[in-house]
Amino acid sequence: MTTDQTPPAPDVRRWKALGVCLAAAFISLLDTSIVNVALPSMERGLAASEAAQSWVVSGYALTFGLALVPAGRLGDMRGRRQAFLCGLALFTVASAACGLAPSASWLVLFRLIQGTAAGVVAPQTSGLIQQMFPGAERAKAFGLLGSVIGVSTATGPLTGGLLINAVGTDDGWRWVFFVNLPIGVAAFAAGLRLLPRLPASTGKREHFDPVGVLLLGSGVLALMLPLVQEQQWPGREKWALMPVAAMLLGAFWVWERRQARRGAAPLVDLALFSLRSFTLGALISFSYFAGFTTVFFVFTLYLQNNVGYSALAAGVSVLPFAAASAIGAALGGRLVVRFGRRLVVIGLSGVALGLLGVVAAVQLVPGPEVGWAAALPLLVGGIGSGLAVSPNTTLTLTRVPVHRAGAAGGVLQTGQRVGSAAGIAVVGAVYFAHLANDGRPATAIQLGLLTAVGIILIALVLAVADLRERQVHPEPERVAEPVRGAEEGGTEERVGPGS
Numbered sequence: 001m002t003t004d005q006t007p008p009a010p011d012v013r014r015w016k017a018l019g020v021c022l023a024a025a026f027i028s029l030l031d032t033s034i035v036n037v038a039l040p041s042m043e044r045g046l047a048a049s050e051a052a053q054s055w056v057v058s059g060y061a062l063t064f065g066l067a068l069v070p071a072g073r074l075g076d077m078r079g080r081r082q083a084f085l086c087g088l089a090l091f092t093v094a095s096a097a098c099g100l101a102p103s104a105s106w107l108v109l110f111r112l113i114q115g116t117a118a119g120v121v122a123p124q125t126s127g128l129i130q131q132m133f134p135g136a137e138r139a140k141a142f143g144l145l146g147s148v149i150g151v152s153t154a155t156g157p158l159t160g161g162l163l164i165n166a167v168g169t170d171d172g173w174r175w176v177f178f179v180n181l182p183i184g185v186a187a188f189a190a191g192l193r194l195l196p197r198l199p200a201s202t203g204k205r206e207h208f209d210p211v212g213v214l215l216l217g218s219g220v221l222a223l224m225l226p227l228v229q230e231q232q233w234p235g236r237e238k239w240a241l242m243p244v245a246a247m248l249l250g251a252f253w254v255w256e257r258r259q260a261r262r263g264a265a266p267l268v269d270l271a272l273f274s275l276r277s278f279t280l281g282a283l284i285s286f287s288y289f290a291g292f293t294t295v296f297f298v299f300t301l302y303l304q305n306n307v308g309y310s311a312l313a314a315g316v317s318v319l320p321f322a323a324a325s326a327i328g329a330a331l332g333g334r335l336v337v338r339f340g341r342r343l344v345v346i347g348l349s350g351v352a353l354g355l356l357g358v359v360a361a362v363q364l365v366p367g368p369e370v371g372w373a374a375a376l377p378l379l380v381g382g383i384g385s386g387l388a389v390s391p392n393t394t395l396t397l398t399r400v401p402v403h404r405a406g407a408a409g410g411v412l413q414t415g416q417r418v419g420s421a422a423g424i425a426v427v428g429a430v431y432f433a434h435l436a437n438d439g440r441p442a443t444a445i446q447l448g449l450l451t452a453v454g455i456i457l458i459a460l461v462l463a464v465a466d467l468r469e470r471q472v473h474p475e476p477e478r479v480a481e482p483v484r485g486a487e488e489g490g491t492e493e494r495v496g497p498g499s
Contacts, residue, residue: 014132017194018141021125023187024088025145026152027180028118031060031095032420033156033296034176037304037311041164041173042104051232052104058228058421059108060115065417066220067119070213072127072410073267076403077208080124080131081195083406085188087120092184099177126393126409130402132196136337139394143333146390150325150382153293157300158315158322165312212267215255219248224418230425231432268411269404278408280466281396284344286415287459288392290423291452292351292385295321297424298431298448299358299374306441307368317371321354321382328386336391341467343391348460350384355453357381359446366442388459427451 035056042048042056075083094114101107125145133141163179164172222245226238259266273279296318303309303317328347336343357377365373393412400408431448435441 013194014196016190017132017196018129018144020187020191020194021084021128022144022148023183024084024091024121024191025125026148027095027183027187028064028091028121029149029152030156030159031114031118031177031180032064033153034160034179035060035156035173036297036300037157037160037315038164038173038176040311041169041171042107045170045173046101046104046107048104048107052108054229054232055108056111058232059112060118061228061417061421062221062224063112063115064119064122065224065414065421066217067116068123068414068417069216069268069407069410071120072123072406072408074208075124075127075406077265079197080127080406081191081197084121084124084128084195085191087117087124088184088188088191091117091121092181092188095177095180095184099174122413123406123410126397126412127406128195130397130400130405130409138398139336139391140333142394142397143330143336143390146329146332146386146393147326149389150329150386151322153296153322155315155319155322157296157311158319161310161312161315165310207265209256209259209265209267212252212255212259215248215252216267219245219252220414220418222248224421227418227421227425231428268407272400272404272408272411275399276466277399278396280462281392282412282415284348284392284459284462285389285396285412286419287455287462288348288351288388288419289416290419290426291454291456291459292381293420294423294427294452294455295355295358295381295449298427298445298452301431302362302441302445303371306445307370309368309371313371317374318378320375321378321385324379324382325386325389328383329390330386332387332390333394335387336394340391341395341463344388344395345460345463345467347384347387347389347391348456348463351381351388352384352453352456352460354378354381354384355449355456359449359453362442362446362449392463423452423455426455 039048039053039056042053048056071083071087091114094110094117097110098107098114101110126142129138129141129145159179160176163175166172167175222241226233226241229238253270256266256268256270260270300314300318303314304311309317332343332347339346354377357380358374361373361377362370396412397405397408427448430451431444434447435444438444
């Protein structure tokens, strides 16, 4: 049996297999933002209430985040190929069901299933990249994944706007889901042929951790519910779930330590957090996603509700960020081997600078031309985003043993989902509060964007602190060099200079 201690020769089809992974990642992440511009169409064509519309958006994010870690661990144990294909098939079927939903209630139900399926697919993608690509190739692969993350998130409003403009407002929302079908079917067929059949485990039988799943799932649910429902649940009572979340996650931590002491396989190997690259990278990722994903939420709302843009025009306005993010991520995947964490610092600085430029554009050109005025700052921010997300993912996972890659990727992406929900709650609260009290939309969007910049600066401070620490205590190691004898036979990856 092939194990991580005796890695096979790289599969010559691995780049085609990566294309399958990226296609699945694209449609699952596209659905986090594409529905935002389709909500008025759902209200008109399906008579969806505000509560139902809220759950169409937040329910997907919620079940997506809940599934990530258990699905990643399942892929590590039973095989990432099987988990990936099952998740992709379920996602495609759920997308069809969403598009055919006869009522708002059925749409919400199918949307929850779709989010769960996306949460099954996502950690397998990062795990398969860890499994298929060694060394500098892995950085390039993560660079392409970073491009997909940026493009899919930012082009969601544009894609939704194009579909609704072409089909009409009554049924346009249905095609927001139908667009996944040809991509999902093609990716599934190609995945059957191209994805590696290599076992993901170390060869010994490991058991799932149902208690850990229950504690972690309950904790994440209690943490995310008040965040994703911040606008829909009035009053402060919802925040009482936060200490409940803290207690459940604390109990999860204690349980996982107990599992490790007993020699049982934990849901999350807490030894991952002894790796500075993983812990710091996860914190940077959490902070960054809390900042940058909110931009598309509040800026497109401002353009449509206060400047008079159509859904299509609002989507086109954020296109510079998407295109530049794809370029920046591909470039970052190539440069991270040379520059390490310094590249993340440069990227985060570019995002902060770009968003400050958008603030200035709103101040100087508050009318219908604001979309053109914001194009250059969004371009700068998009390049910075690509240089930040892709290299940070590479550096975060680079020393994780391959047989733990799925669970580690699940932890990283859970932080991203929770960060996005927290950022939208915070920035949205600032935007809506000032809009209601002050009545000046331009001021409200500026304050909202400045709040997002402040959150991104937290990620920048973390990256700079780590960079300075490494300059004082350098680690003369090469990027992604396999080391025999890693824990449980895993392949440990070494971190590059200054990373």
